[in-house]
Amino acid sequence: MADNETPEELRYTAEDEWIRSEGEEVVIGISHFAQDQLGDIVFVELPEVGATTEAGTPFGTIESVKAVSDLFAPLTGEVLGINELLEDQPELVNESCYGEGWLIRLRPTNPDELPGLLDAAGYIKTIAERESD
C-alpha cells in the first residue's frame, strides 16, 4: 500500500477513521481504504455542532449506493464543527478523504483515550488481517 493512502502523520482506528491533532482539537475522517471499500458515497449524516461523542459509539452514518454504515467516534468529546460541504457533495469523501472530505472537528474530553489510537503501521496491519480473513 502506498504511503499516501495511509499518511504517517495521522492516527487511526480499527473502524477505519483517521484522526489529525490540531492543538487542543482533532479533525476526523474516514480512511482511503474505507472510502474505497464503500464505493460511491452518496449520503453523509453528521451530528449537530455542540453534540457530544462517545468513543466507540456511532456519531453519524455514511451511505454508498449499496450500503449503509455507521461512523464510530474514535474519541469522546464535543463536536466543534462539521463538514457542511458533504450535504451536497458527499463524493468529496471519495475524492479527498484526508482533505476536503473530512467529517467532523472535535474537542476531546478524555485525554486517556489518545494513546489507544493506532499509528499508520498499526492500521495497515489491521487492514491486512481483515483482508486475509
Add this chain to the structure above:
Amino acid sequence: MSGTESGSGGLMSEAQRTPLYAAHKRLGARMMPFAGFHMPVQYSSIREEHQAVRERAGLFDVSHMGQIYFSGPGVNEAVESLVTCEIDSLRVDRARYGLMLNDNAGCVDDVMVTREADDALFFCVNASNIEKDFTWIQDHVGPDVTVENRSAETALLALQGPASATILGKLASAGAKLPKRFRVARLSLAGVDVLVSASGYTGAAGYELYLPGTHAEMLFDRLLDIGQEDGILPAGLGARDTLRLEAALSLYGHELDDTTSPFEAGLDRFVKSLETGFIGAEALAKRPRDAESPQLIGFEMTGRGIARADYEIVHEGQTVGRVTSGAPSPTFGKSIGLGYVPKRLSEVGQALSVRIRKKDVDAQVVGLPFLR
C-alpha cells in the same frame, strides 16, 4: 465503520463459484456472497457501470441463475399449469415472463420461460430458488414430462445497453440475424454455440447469452475486448440492482416472496385468465382486493435521505407499510424506491414518509416504471 450490504447468502467460504470466477478476480472485481455464489458487486464503480449500461453497454455474469428444462409429450399442459403466463400461445424461439404460484397464490418464483421446440421449454429461475423450484416442479408434473436442472453447467452472460446489438453483431457470423425483443436464436458467437435471448433485467435493450460454462470465460473476454471501442464495461450486481430498480423490475426476496400475490406486486399483465386453472388461480381469485390490500408502489424521496429495504413507510404518524427496495438512482439523481402500502394510499401523488433512523423523511408515490 461497520456496514451491512443488501443481498445475502451465507459465508463466503461456502459459496459456489461461477465459471467466470477467475475472470472477475483478474478484473479486480469486489466479490460478495449472493444467493450462495461468489459474485462481483462492482469492478470500477456502481455509478460508472450503471451509466455504461444506460448510455453504451455493460456485461454481467449472471451464471448464478438457474435453468430448468422440460421435455416430453406432457410439457405444454404441465407448464401451463405451473405458471401464470400463457404457454399455449408461446411460439418456438420466444420468451415470456411469468410467475409460479403456490396454492395460496404466493410466488414460488418469477421465471423467464423460453420455448425451444414444440415439446421443449426451459425456465430461467432465481439463484436463491433453484432447489425450491426444482422440488416444486417435480412435485407438480406428471411422468410424461422430463425435468432437468442444468443450472450448474450453464453459464449466463447479460450484455445490456444501447450498444449491445453492435457489439454482438461483431462476434456473430456473417449474415446471422440477432433476435428481436423477447425472441431467442441459436447463434455461433466466436465459434461457440450460444442461445441468444433478446431480454434482460436492466430496462435497457440487450441480450442474455446462455452457453456451456466451459466456454464462458472466453466469450466474456471476447465481448469485453470487441466492445471496448463501443465503451463496454464489465458490470456487477450493484449496478444490476440500481438498473432493475429504475425499470421497476421485481426482485425475488424483495418485492416478491412466498406470501405476495402477483396482483399485489402490480404484475397483473403477466397473469392469464384465472379460469385456465393454473396452480394458485383459485386462491388468487379469492384474495381480497380492497382499500386495505397491500399494493406495490414506486416512490421518490422528496426529503433528504435514502430509503432502503425494510425501512417503514409511514402515513400520518402510523406505520402503513415497508420499503422492499431503495437506492439513489444514478439516472435521475434522486433517491427512489419500491414498497408495499394499503391500496388506498397507492395513488400517484400520495404523500408518505419513510422512517430513516427514527426520522420520518418525506416521500411521494410516483408512477412506475421510474424509467420510461
